[in-house]
Amino acid sequence: MPPQHQVTLAQVAEAAGVSIATASRAINGSTRKVSEVIRARVRRTAEELGYLPNLSAQTVVKGASPTVAVLVSDIADPYFSAISSGIMAGARQAGLMVTMATSERRSADERDMIRTFRSQRPRAIVVVGSRWDEDPEAQAIEEQLTAYQQAGGRVVMVSQGPSPFDLVEIQNVEGARALAHALVDQGGQHFGVVLGYRGLRTNADRLAGFAQGLAERGITLQEETVAEGAFTRDGGYAAMGELLGRDLELDTVFATSDLMAFGAGTAMREAGLQPGVQIGLAGFDNIALSEDVTPALTTVDVPLGQIGRHAMDLALSDHEEARTIEIPTSVILRASTPVR
Amino acid sequence: MPPQHQVTLAQVAEAAGVSIATASRAINGSTRKVSEVIRARVRRTAEELGYLPNLSAQTVVKGASPTVAVLVSDIADPYFSAISSGIMAGARQAGLMVTMATSERRSADERDMIRTFRSQRPRAIVVVGSRWDEDPEAQAIEEQLTAYQQAGGRVVMVSQGPSPFDLVEIQNVEGARALAHALVDQGGQHFGVVLGYRGLRTNADRLAGFAQGLAERGITLQEETVAEGAFTRDGGYAAMGELLGRDLELDTVFATSDLMAFGAGTAMREAGLQPGVQIGLAGFDNIALSEDVTPALTTVDVPLGQIGRHAMDLALSDHEEARTIEIPTSVILRASTPVR
DNA sequence: AGCCTATTGGAAAACGTTTGCCGAACGCAA
DNA sequence: TTGCGTTCGGCAAACGTTTTCCAATAGGCT
CATH class of the missing domain: 3.40.50.2300 (Response regulator)
Structure with a gap:
């Protein structure tokens, strides 16, 4: 760690012809007042010398x-x-x-x-x-x-x-639940889920909410239509690949994050399925780019x-x-x- | 700022029955050695008391x-x-x-x-x-x-x-130049540019490199085919809108960042143009999602x-x-x- | 004039560390 | 035994601040 030698409060005080206490009060203010004329002089001196308070020193004495x-x-x-x-x-x-x-x-x-x-x-x-x-x-x-x-x-x-x-x-549960309702209302019937690690509470909640929402519309989410992967774009890609390999008849896939949905979408296309055409795809989070992709991604908005x-x-x-x-x-x- | 009172080195030293100096040397190490037995005792004590070194204090004395x-x-x-x-x-x-x-x-x-x-x-x-x-x-x-x-x-x-x-x-200039070459080689002839603020050197460089690359293939980039906007997704959307309004015959658009390209792509689609079909679209940066959009985005990779x-x-x-x-x-x- | 109160500057004590120095203890050769 | 070098613990000074006193001055009131 290179020694950094800097202008100190003592130097400012000396140059301004006041005590350190006064300099401190003039520059960093406190309950105590210092007369306007001295205050101005000290500040000007500090400016000229390029004084910068040492945050660490302040932290030591203030405690935080x-x-x-x-x-x-x-x-x-x-x-x-x-x-x-x-x-x-x-x-x-x-x-x-x-x-x-x-x-x-x-x-x-x-x-x-x-x-x-x-x-x-x-x-x-x-x-x-x-x-x-x-x-x-x-x-x-x-x-x-x-x-x-x-x-x-x-x-x-x-x-x-x-x-x-x-x-x-x-509100992960509520959001996923509402999404399920909306998707069923759009005519979805056979749902799959591209799930981030189940051990992460966020994923567990989103899955649970989604299943609950489906259930409320009379649809049971089958465990075999859920594929788990890393909670990342690549995880979504991999999980979707797995889902495709299972040879199920899905018409709609819910990915537990937009990022996973992007990966899943790419996997779909590689398998010859156009999201938004042969198969539906929805995400969660509404990250910045989700409306710019084609087709624009259905998702649950989270005001990040x-x-x-x-x-x-x-x-x-x-x-x-x-x-x-x-x-x-x-x-x-x-x-x-x-x-x- | 709430006073945070914490275990100090002095308390550790006292509890371990050594001086502060020894405690310091035992815990944070230095050139000087401290005998193994004492060192172990001090460390154990520190652990028990939940001692955490005060980084600010260390910074004050070390100077950085x-x-x-x-x-x-x-x-x-x-x-x-x-x-x-x-x-x-x-x-x-x-x-x-x-x-x-x-x-x-x-x-x-x-x-x-x-x-x-x-x-x-x-x-x-x-x-x-x-x-x-x-x-x-x-x-x-x-x-x-x-x-x-x-x-x-x-x-x-x-x-x-x-x-x-x-x-x-x-290497913005070189990248944009190479991109121009590649696009011409793909058969592009009428180029437009969706440009982030020209005042930003990055944009200026990318524009200059692109123009240079075109010139080297015998194509002159017309000033009227360049639209400027904020260096963001929204800027790209707006600039593309402007370009479309000018009623030019463009077959390829270069946006000076992927983010701008995403915005531009959305503007194109809203005007009934499919990027990758009626019109080409290229970006710059190769951000994470650029390969997941449809069509996948041609771009210049920058290893961020x-x-x-x-x-x-x-x-x-x-x-x-x-x-x-x-x-x-x-x-x-x-x-x-x-x-x- | 005499007294009390406000105001404001300064000396010095803190804050929690590191480190230069001193000296005690020890080992070992002469 | 003396002398000398090496190891290692502790005292105290330093780092750059803030803040608590204390003292001095000024002003207002009787």
């Missing part, structure tokens, strides 16, 4: 840094990057910096990153991304976060419920940017007991699911 | 924080999120944290963010995103970065050349993840004079540009 730490599974995934974008917008408004890390969906890494975050003494830690059902690290992670919270930090989980912390919950904002709101408002914000979802029918 | 600061235009844009992903992977390997901010392409914000970054004393600052041609803040930003560098920090610019700093340069890695490599290797890494690009022909 003006920072919010964000942990996401994968920043290259448009789902997470859209949420992150909302978080960063909120953070900027609140004058906070953002430190970010990706867990790559490995929960041991998640635990380590949270430890590292704690070392930074951020004002809040936001964890985005579905939790695994049988996560060996779950307890360790929760302990870390609890300790952090008890030390005065705020914890916000996005799409991680149930949990003892503040929560931003996406808003989610980030809400997470920051929770992080900043102080309240005693944990709160939950429910994010409503809504079905968007597009050309990928034809009316029959 | 184990952090790399990243500034991107817009994290929700897949171009930037893919690069960020590479950067974060590199940072993790190097044991560094990442602090991230978005400038929203406003250069005044960019300047402010860099100031804030400097306050954090990061080990490196990475700035990703094309520079504006006539940027009123350009000088202020360069001064900030120069001062930072002189204080011992490392600066890496991605796609920002020319600049006095370390540079990761994408690698770019991030290279940026981190530059940030970490220490060398005197500024270096430049050239990232090669390569044409990928897909169905959106039919062979005629």
Whole structure:
């Protein structure tokens, strides 16, 4: 680590002919006032010398840094990057910096990153991304976060419920259920599901909601029409391939994320099926490009940017007991699911 | 800012019955050794008490924080999120944290963010995103970065050349030129361009390279066949609309980014033109979904993840004079540009 | 004039670390 | 035994801030 030598407050004070205390008060403000003339002089001096406050020093004495730490599974995934974008917008408004890390969906890494975050003494830690059902690290992670919270930090989980912390919950069950209704209403009868890892609660919820929605229309989702894969574009491609190999008669496929739907769509075409023509295809999330593909993708809208904002709101408002914000979802029918 | 009270090194030292100095050496290691037995005892105590080193305190005394600061235009844009992903992977390997901010392409914000970054004393600052041609803040930003560098920090610019700093340069001109060749070879004759803001060097380069490539095949790109818009999906949609309104006879359209191409494609379809059938469409960047759309998008591959890695490599290797890494690009022909 | 209160500058103590130095303990050769 | 080098623990200074006092000055009131 190269030594970085910088202008210090002491140098500014000296140059302005005041004490360090006064310089501090003049520049970074506090309850105490400093006379206008001195204040101006100090500020000008600081400007001239190119003084920049040392955030770490401030953090040491204040006990917390003006920072919010964000942990996401994968920043290259448009789902997470859209949420992150909302978080960063909120953070900027609140004058906070953002430190970010990706867990790559490995929960041991998640635990380590949270430890590292704690070392930074951020004002809040936001964890985005579905939790695994049988996560060996779950307890360790929760302990870390609890300790952090008890030390005065705020914890916000996005799409991680149930949990003892503040929560931003996406209505996955309801959205998938409504989607099922809509698809049946369009004339779908034989449904398949391209499912991200079942162990991720998000997927489990979306599957359950979809099955429930179908059931409410008198259709039973067969287990053999569900293919599981990684919760990524490639996973969708692979799972769809598997589904095709099973030689079922499907007229509509629901993928538990838009990203998986894109992969599934490519697999369909490679098998000679045009989504939106011979077979229907629906996703979930309504990520940015889902309306630009051909055929435009039927999906369930999740207001991703808003989610980030809400997470920051929770992080900043102080309240005693944990709160939950429910994010409503809504079905968007597009050309990928034809009316029959 | 809530006071966060935490276990300190002093408490660990006390509990372990050693001095603070010894505790420090036992836990965070240094040149000096501490006997195995004491070392073990201290570590165990730290573990039991849940001690976490205070990174800010360490930063204050060491003079720099184990952090790399990243500034991107817009994290929700897949171009930037893919690069960020590479950067974060590199940072993790190097044991560094990442602090991230978005400038929203406003250069005044960019300047402010860099100031804030400097306050954090990061080990490196990475700035990703094309520079504006006539940027009123350009000088202020360069001064900030120069001062930072002189204080011992490392600066890496991605796609920002020319600049006095370390540079990761994408071969935009060459890529666009090669694309033009390939499109002419496929039988294209009447070309249009959906251009992101011309003031962004990236767009200017891609346009220039494309025009040059056409010229080398004996085709002159007419100014009236170029429509300019925001460097986003919506910009592409709007610019394509404008182009269509001009009533030209185009057989192929080059959009200066995949994102713009997606928007342009939607505009084409709304006008009754099928990309890949009546009209060719090509993009630039090869973002993740470009092969999943229908028709799959012809584009110029830019290895975005690698770019991030290279940026981190530059940030970490220490060398005197500024270096430049050239990232090669390569044409990928897909169905959106039919062979005629 | 005398007193009380507000205002404002400065000295110094914190905050949680790392590290330069000192000195104690030990091993070993002479 | 002395002398000397090596190992390793601890004291205390430093890092760049904020904040608690304390003191000095100014102003208002009687």
